[in-house]
Amino acid sequence: MKLSIVTSLLFCCVCFGQNNTDNSLYMKSDKITYLSDIGSDSGDLYKTIGHHGPAVENEWMALRIYFSDKVAIDVYSKAKPGLELRKANWYPTPEQQKEGWGADYYKVASTVGLGGVKLWDGEKLVPLNPVTNRLARVGKTDTTSWMEMISRGVPYKGKKVDILVRVTVFSGKREAKVEAVSLTGEKVQFATGVNYFKDSATKKGANYIAVWGKHPEDVAAEIVEVGGAIKYNPKDFEKNTDDGTQYLLISKPAKNIETTILSSCARETELNTLDKLEAYIKK
Secondary structure, eight states, X not given: OOEEEEEOOOOOOOOSSOOOOEEEOOBTTBSSOOEEEEEESSSOOTTTBGGGSOEEEOSSEEEEEOTTTTOOEEEEEOSSSXXXXXXXXXXXXXXXXXXXXXXXXXOOTTSOBBTOOEEEOSSSEEOSOSOSEEEEEEEEOSSEEEEEEEEEEEEETTEEEEEEEEEEEETTOSOEEEEEXXXXXXXXXXXXXXXXXXXXXXEEETTEEEEEEOOOXXXXXXXXXXXXXXXXXXXXXEEEEEOSSEEEEEEOSBSEEEEEEEEEETTSSSSOSHHHHHHHHTO
């Protein structure tokens, strides 16, 4: 396995406004040094990287992309607004959770998670795997933080394509933007959506899907209802389907697509029900 690592530089600056977003990418063996990118020819650094892949956060949620064959988007839910990622490293202790920290209530399993991306070959989902190389990168601007995963050499309809998945969070905004791009210029059919579990409640509109319910617990101190919503342009998609674990959106052949995702949980005071989550995504 080949690794390529570039250590991020720390800058000090005076700003008139505060950027309430952050990113995180580091090796489990070195929690002190944060990275700007890391790559692997195997395409799988799930057990090597902290929180299993690059991560970003705004005040209300954190998101990560799994550095593995999944390339799914997972959620860290917060009980109160604030930045926690670099202090909690995605997994706060049970004591910290009782004190008001967030937790990993969301479970992706074998799905796209919340707004994750796969391909569609006309009959079935095509994972962004195997690859000739996978690269994760993170960055920050004055008002945003972003992460991206580039999967190179993905077999698709007899060819190999390079697919970028980029997630951007914005200071002062709850929602995040997800972009998927075919870097080789080939038109592909992207598949995205939102997953759910038994007894979850769902709200759908012309351009959104919102899901609310309890996810099977394996790392958090308690089970808490969590919601996920995806907003999209119906003109970009030709098919909606439900495979029993996730609501999927299948795009028309395209070089790129863009969606908006949002998550909240029952522990917070603002969007703590499905109705409130839906009302926000409809704005």
